[in-house]
Amino acid sequence: MKTVKNPAVVPTFTASQALATNLQRALVDITALSLVGKQIHWNVVGPNFRDLHLNLDEVVVIAREGSDTLAERMRAINVFPDGRPGTVAAQTSVPVAPEGAVITSDAVDYIVAAINAVVTTLREIHDDVDEADPSSSGILEDFTQRLEQQSWFLSAQNYSA
Template identity: 75%
Template sequence: MSTKTVTSAPVRMSFTASETLSDHLQASLVDVTALSLVAKQIHWNVVGPNFRDLHLNLDEVVDIARSGSDALAERMRAINVVPDGRPGVIAAKTTVPEAPVSQVITNEAVDYIVSAIDAVVKTLRAVHAEVDAEDPISSGILEDYTQQLEQQGWFLSAQNYTA
Protein backbone atom coordinates (compact mmCIF):
# COMPACT_ATOMS: atom_id res chain seq x y z
CA MET A 1 0.00 0.00 0.00
CA SER A 2 1.46 3.33 -1.07
CA THR A 3 1.35 6.35 1.24
CA LYS A 4 2.76 8.76 -1.31
CA THR A 5 0.96 12.11 -1.35
CA VAL A 6 0.17 13.68 -4.68
CA THR A 7 0.95 17.39 -4.59
CA SER A 8 0.32 18.44 -8.15
CA ALA A 9 -2.11 21.29 -8.70
CA PRO A 10 -5.61 20.25 -9.75
CA VAL A 11 -6.79 20.96 -13.26
CA ARG A 12 -9.02 24.04 -13.10
CA MET A 13 -12.10 24.64 -15.15
CA SER A 14 -11.74 27.33 -17.79
CA PHE A 15 -14.35 29.72 -16.34
CA THR A 16 -13.34 31.62 -13.23
CA ALA A 17 -15.76 33.89 -11.44
CA SER A 18 -14.96 37.57 -11.12
CA GLU A 19 -14.60 39.08 -7.66
CA THR A 20 -18.11 40.54 -7.96
CA LEU A 21 -19.65 37.19 -8.90
CA SER A 22 -17.71 35.51 -6.12
CA ASP A 23 -18.91 38.09 -3.57
CA HIS A 24 -22.53 37.76 -4.70
CA LEU A 25 -22.48 33.98 -4.48
CA GLN A 26 -20.78 34.13 -1.07
CA ALA A 27 -23.44 36.55 0.23
CA SER A 28 -26.13 34.19 -1.05
CA LEU A 29 -24.42 31.20 0.53
CA VAL A 30 -24.16 33.00 3.87
CA ASP A 31 -27.84 33.89 4.00
CA VAL A 32 -29.12 30.52 2.79
CA THR A 33 -26.89 28.77 5.34
CA ALA A 34 -28.09 31.08 8.12
CA LEU A 35 -31.68 30.31 7.16
CA SER A 36 -31.08 26.59 7.61
CA LEU A 37 -29.77 27.26 11.12
CA VAL A 38 -32.48 29.63 12.32
CA ALA A 39 -35.27 27.53 10.82
CA LYS A 40 -33.99 24.55 12.81
CA GLN A 41 -33.76 26.73 15.95
CA ILE A 42 -37.42 27.69 15.55
CA HIS A 43 -38.34 24.08 14.67
CA TRP A 44 -36.90 22.88 18.00
CA ASN A 45 -38.56 25.60 20.08
CA VAL A 46 -41.97 26.26 18.57
CA VAL A 47 -45.01 25.65 20.80
CA GLY A 48 -48.73 26.32 20.60
CA PRO A 49 -51.69 25.86 18.27
CA ASN A 50 -50.96 23.99 15.04
CA PHE A 51 -47.56 23.03 16.45
CA ARG A 52 -47.18 19.85 14.42
CA ASP A 53 -47.98 21.43 11.05
CA LEU A 54 -45.56 24.29 11.63
CA HIS A 55 -42.91 21.96 13.07
CA LEU A 56 -43.04 19.86 9.88
CA ASN A 57 -43.18 22.90 7.58
CA LEU A 58 -40.05 24.28 9.20
CA ASP A 59 -38.24 21.07 8.27
CA GLU A 60 -39.21 21.73 4.65
CA VAL A 61 -37.59 25.17 4.91
CA VAL A 62 -34.48 23.61 6.46
CA ASP A 63 -34.29 21.05 3.65
CA ILE A 64 -34.57 23.75 0.98
CA ALA A 65 -31.94 25.91 2.67
CA ARG A 66 -29.51 23.03 3.15
CA SER A 67 -29.94 21.95 -0.45
CA GLY A 68 -29.47 25.56 -1.55
CA SER A 69 -26.29 25.92 0.49
CA ASP A 70 -24.86 22.80 -1.08
CA ALA A 71 -25.87 23.83 -4.61
CA LEU A 72 -24.34 27.28 -4.19
CA ALA A 73 -21.12 26.02 -2.60
CA GLU A 74 -20.63 23.33 -5.24
CA ARG A 75 -21.29 25.85 -8.01
CA MET A 76 -18.74 28.16 -6.45
CA ARG A 77 -16.13 25.40 -6.48
CA ALA A 78 -16.97 24.62 -10.11
CA ILE A 79 -16.15 28.21 -11.08
CA ASN A 80 -12.96 28.40 -9.03
CA VAL A 81 -14.33 30.13 -5.94
CA VAL A 82 -13.72 28.88 -2.41
CA PRO A 83 -16.98 29.03 -0.42
CA ASP A 84 -16.75 30.09 3.21
CA GLY A 85 -19.38 28.51 5.42
CA ARG A 86 -17.57 28.77 8.74
CA PRO A 87 -19.88 29.60 11.67
CA GLY A 88 -18.16 32.90 12.44
CA VAL A 89 -18.49 34.06 8.84
CA ILE A 90 -22.16 33.11 8.71
CA ALA A 91 -22.88 34.90 12.01
CA ALA A 92 -20.95 38.03 11.06
CA LYS A 93 -22.23 38.50 7.52
CA THR A 94 -25.82 37.29 7.37
CA THR A 95 -28.78 39.60 6.80
CA VAL A 96 -31.10 37.05 8.43
CA PRO A 97 -32.51 38.39 11.71
CA GLU A 98 -31.35 36.61 14.86
CA ALA A 99 -33.69 33.85 16.00
CA PRO A 100 -35.28 33.86 19.43
CA VAL A 101 -33.45 31.74 22.00
CA SER A 102 -36.49 30.69 24.01
CA GLN A 103 -39.67 28.86 23.16
CA VAL A 104 -41.74 30.73 20.62
CA ILE A 105 -45.51 30.54 20.13
CA THR A 106 -46.60 29.40 16.68
CA ASN A 107 -47.95 32.71 15.35
CA GLU A 108 -44.75 34.52 16.41
CA ALA A 109 -42.66 31.69 14.97
CA VAL A 110 -44.44 32.15 11.65
CA ASP A 111 -43.81 35.89 11.68
CA TYR A 112 -40.14 35.33 12.49
CA ILE A 113 -39.47 32.63 9.90
CA VAL A 114 -41.26 34.60 7.18
CA SER A 115 -39.02 37.59 8.00
CA ALA A 116 -35.97 35.30 7.82
CA ILE A 117 -37.06 33.89 4.46
CA ASP A 118 -37.74 37.42 3.23
CA ALA A 119 -34.20 38.51 4.19
CA VAL A 120 -32.72 35.65 2.16
CA VAL A 121 -34.95 36.32 -0.82
CA LYS A 122 -33.96 40.00 -0.75
CA THR A 123 -30.30 38.98 -0.94
CA LEU A 124 -30.92 36.53 -3.78
CA ARG A 125 -32.94 39.09 -5.73
CA ALA A 126 -30.44 41.90 -5.06
CA VAL A 127 -27.55 39.99 -6.61
CA HIS A 128 -29.47 38.20 -9.35
CA ALA A 129 -29.05 40.65 -12.23
CA GLU A 130 -25.29 40.95 -11.85
CA VAL A 131 -24.91 37.20 -11.37
CA ASP A 132 -27.03 36.57 -14.47
CA ALA A 133 -24.95 39.00 -16.56
CA GLU A 134 -21.76 37.07 -15.79
CA ASP A 135 -22.95 33.52 -15.23
CA PRO A 136 -26.48 32.45 -16.21
CA ILE A 137 -25.83 28.99 -14.76
CA SER A 138 -25.33 30.45 -11.28
CA SER A 139 -28.32 32.75 -11.69
CA GLY A 140 -30.44 29.69 -12.43
CA ILE A 141 -29.55 28.34 -9.00
CA LEU A 142 -30.55 31.64 -7.43
CA GLU A 143 -33.83 31.62 -9.34
CA ASP A 144 -34.64 28.06 -8.28
CA TYR A 145 -34.10 28.72 -4.59
CA THR A 146 -35.79 32.12 -4.71
CA GLN A 147 -38.90 30.43 -6.13
CA GLN A 148 -38.85 27.69 -3.49
CA LEU A 149 -38.32 30.11 -0.60
CA GLU A 150 -40.96 32.55 -1.81
CA GLN A 151 -43.40 29.66 -1.97
CA GLN A 152 -42.55 28.63 1.59
CA GLY A 153 -42.93 32.24 2.73
CA TRP A 154 -46.40 32.30 1.22
CA PHE A 155 -47.37 28.94 2.75
CA LEU A 156 -46.16 30.01 6.17
CA SER A 157 -47.56 33.55 6.14
CA ALA A 158 -51.00 32.22 5.18
CA GLN A 159 -51.17 30.61 8.63
CA ASN A 160 -51.40 34.03 10.27
CA TYR A 161 -53.78 35.53 7.73
CA THR A 162 -57.03 37.01 9.01
CA ALA A 163 -59.91 38.12 6.83
Protein backbone atom coordinates in the same frame (compact mmCIF):
# COMPACT_ATOMS: atom_id res chain seq x y z
CA MET B 1 0.18 28.13 -28.34
CA LYS B 2 0.62 27.17 -24.69
CA THR B 3 0.86 23.48 -23.86
CA VAL B 4 -1.17 22.29 -20.89
CA LYS B 5 0.19 19.28 -19.00
CA ASN B 6 -3.15 18.18 -17.57
CA PRO B 7 -6.11 19.83 -19.29
CA ALA B 8 -8.53 18.18 -16.86
CA VAL B 9 -7.46 20.60 -14.12
CA VAL B 10 -7.71 23.76 -16.19
CA PRO B 11 -10.97 25.56 -15.44
CA THR B 12 -13.23 26.56 -18.28
CA PHE B 13 -14.53 29.54 -16.31
CA THR B 14 -13.24 31.44 -13.30
CA ALA B 15 -15.53 33.77 -11.39
CA SER B 16 -14.70 37.43 -11.09
CA GLN B 17 -14.30 38.88 -7.61
CA ALA B 18 -17.72 40.54 -7.93
CA LEU B 19 -19.39 37.24 -8.83
CA ALA B 20 -17.58 35.47 -5.98
CA THR B 21 -18.72 38.16 -3.53
CA ASN B 22 -22.34 37.92 -4.67
CA LEU B 23 -22.42 34.13 -4.44
CA GLN B 24 -20.82 34.31 -0.99
CA ARG B 25 -23.62 36.67 0.14
CA ALA B 26 -26.20 34.15 -1.05
CA LEU B 27 -24.35 31.27 0.61
CA VAL B 28 -24.12 33.04 3.96
CA ASP B 29 -27.80 33.95 4.02
CA ILE B 30 -29.15 30.59 2.94
CA THR B 31 -26.84 28.83 5.42
CA ALA B 32 -28.10 31.10 8.20
CA LEU B 33 -31.68 30.27 7.20
CA SER B 34 -31.03 26.56 7.67
CA LEU B 35 -29.69 27.24 11.17
CA VAL B 36 -32.46 29.57 12.36
CA GLY B 37 -35.07 27.33 10.77
CA LYS B 38 -33.93 24.49 13.02
CA GLN B 39 -33.75 26.83 16.03
CA ILE B 40 -37.40 27.76 15.58
CA HIS B 41 -38.34 24.14 14.71
CA TRP B 42 -36.95 22.94 18.05
CA ASN B 43 -38.55 25.68 20.13
CA VAL B 44 -41.97 26.37 18.61
CA VAL B 45 -44.97 25.87 20.93
CA GLY B 46 -48.68 26.52 20.79
CA PRO B 47 -51.62 26.11 18.43
CA ASN B 48 -50.92 24.28 15.18
CA PHE B 49 -47.55 23.17 16.58
CA ARG B 50 -47.20 19.97 14.59
CA ASP B 51 -47.98 21.45 11.17
CA LEU B 52 -45.60 24.36 11.73
CA HIS B 53 -42.92 22.06 13.17
CA LEU B 54 -43.07 19.95 10.00
CA ASN B 55 -43.23 22.96 7.66
CA LEU B 56 -40.10 24.38 9.28
CA ASP B 57 -38.29 21.19 8.34
CA GLU B 58 -39.30 21.78 4.71
CA VAL B 59 -37.69 25.23 4.88
CA VAL B 60 -34.54 23.75 6.40
CA VAL B 61 -34.31 21.10 3.67
CA ILE B 62 -34.57 23.79 0.97
CA ALA B 63 -31.97 25.95 2.72
CA ARG B 64 -29.54 23.05 3.16
CA GLU B 65 -29.94 22.06 -0.49
CA GLY B 66 -29.40 25.69 -1.43
CA SER B 67 -26.23 26.07 0.59
CA ASP B 68 -24.78 22.86 -0.82
CA THR B 69 -25.74 23.74 -4.39
CA LEU B 70 -24.30 27.25 -4.09
CA ALA B 71 -21.07 26.08 -2.44
CA GLU B 72 -20.53 23.39 -5.05
CA ARG B 73 -21.20 25.89 -7.86
CA MET B 74 -18.68 28.24 -6.28
CA ARG B 75 -16.04 25.50 -6.28
CA ALA B 76 -16.88 24.64 -9.89
CA ILE B 77 -16.06 28.23 -10.89
CA ASN B 78 -12.93 28.39 -8.74
CA VAL B 79 -14.28 30.23 -5.70
CA PHE B 80 -13.71 29.01 -2.16
CA PRO B 81 -17.02 29.17 -0.27
CA ASP B 82 -16.88 30.23 3.38
CA GLY B 83 -19.62 28.70 5.48
CA ARG B 84 -17.79 28.80 8.81
CA PRO B 85 -20.06 29.71 11.74
CA GLY B 86 -18.23 32.96 12.46
CA THR B 87 -18.48 34.07 8.85
CA VAL B 88 -22.17 33.24 8.64
CA ALA B 89 -22.92 35.04 11.93
CA ALA B 90 -20.93 38.13 10.96
CA GLN B 91 -22.20 38.51 7.39
CA THR B 92 -25.80 37.34 7.26
CA SER B 93 -28.78 39.62 6.70
CA VAL B 94 -31.08 37.07 8.36
CA PRO B 95 -32.51 38.47 11.62
CA VAL B 96 -31.35 36.92 14.89
CA ALA B 97 -33.63 34.11 16.02
CA PRO B 98 -35.43 34.41 19.34
CA GLU B 99 -34.21 32.33 22.28
CA GLY B 100 -36.31 29.81 24.13
CA ALA B 101 -39.92 28.92 23.47
CA VAL B 102 -41.59 30.72 20.57
CA ILE B 103 -45.38 30.76 20.22
CA THR B 104 -46.51 29.58 16.80
CA SER B 105 -47.78 32.94 15.53
CA ASP B 106 -44.49 34.63 16.48
CA ALA B 107 -42.54 31.73 14.98
CA VAL B 108 -44.39 32.22 11.69
CA ASP B 109 -43.68 35.96 11.70
CA TYR B 110 -40.01 35.34 12.45
CA ILE B 111 -39.39 32.60 9.88
CA VAL B 112 -41.20 34.56 7.17
CA ALA B 113 -38.95 37.55 7.94
CA ALA B 114 -35.90 35.26 7.80
CA ILE B 115 -36.98 33.73 4.47
CA ASN B 116 -37.73 37.17 3.06
CA ALA B 117 -34.28 38.42 4.08
CA VAL B 118 -32.70 35.59 2.07
CA VAL B 119 -34.99 36.19 -0.90
CA THR B 120 -34.13 39.90 -0.80
CA THR B 121 -30.44 39.04 -1.04
CA LEU B 122 -31.04 36.58 -3.88
CA ARG B 123 -33.05 39.19 -5.79
CA GLU B 124 -30.52 41.98 -5.11
CA ILE B 125 -27.64 40.00 -6.58
CA HIS B 126 -29.55 38.21 -9.34
CA ASP B 127 -29.01 40.63 -12.23
CA ASP B 128 -25.28 41.04 -11.57
CA VAL B 129 -24.86 37.26 -11.23
CA ASP B 130 -26.90 36.69 -14.40
CA GLU B 131 -24.70 39.07 -16.35
CA ALA B 132 -21.51 37.41 -15.12
CA ASP B 133 -22.65 33.78 -15.13
CA PRO B 134 -26.14 32.75 -16.29
CA SER B 135 -25.56 29.23 -14.97
CA SER B 136 -25.20 30.53 -11.43
CA SER B 137 -28.21 32.82 -11.78
CA GLY B 138 -30.36 29.78 -12.52
CA ILE B 139 -29.53 28.47 -9.05
CA LEU B 140 -30.60 31.77 -7.51
CA GLU B 141 -33.87 31.68 -9.47
CA ASP B 142 -34.66 28.14 -8.34
CA PHE B 143 -34.13 28.84 -4.66
CA THR B 144 -35.89 32.21 -4.85
CA GLN B 145 -39.00 30.47 -6.19
CA ARG B 146 -38.88 27.69 -3.62
CA LEU B 147 -38.36 30.06 -0.69
CA GLU B 148 -41.02 32.50 -1.85
CA GLN B 149 -43.48 29.62 -1.94
CA GLN B 150 -42.57 28.68 1.64
CA SER B 151 -42.95 32.30 2.73
CA TRP B 152 -46.45 32.31 1.27
CA PHE B 153 -47.37 28.95 2.84
CA LEU B 154 -46.16 30.04 6.25
CA SER B 155 -47.47 33.61 6.24
CA ALA B 156 -50.95 32.38 5.33
CA GLN B 157 -51.18 30.85 8.81
CA ASN B 158 -51.30 34.31 10.40
CA TYR B 159 -53.77 35.89 7.95
CA SER B 160 -57.29 36.65 9.01
CA ALA B 161 -60.26 37.13 6.72
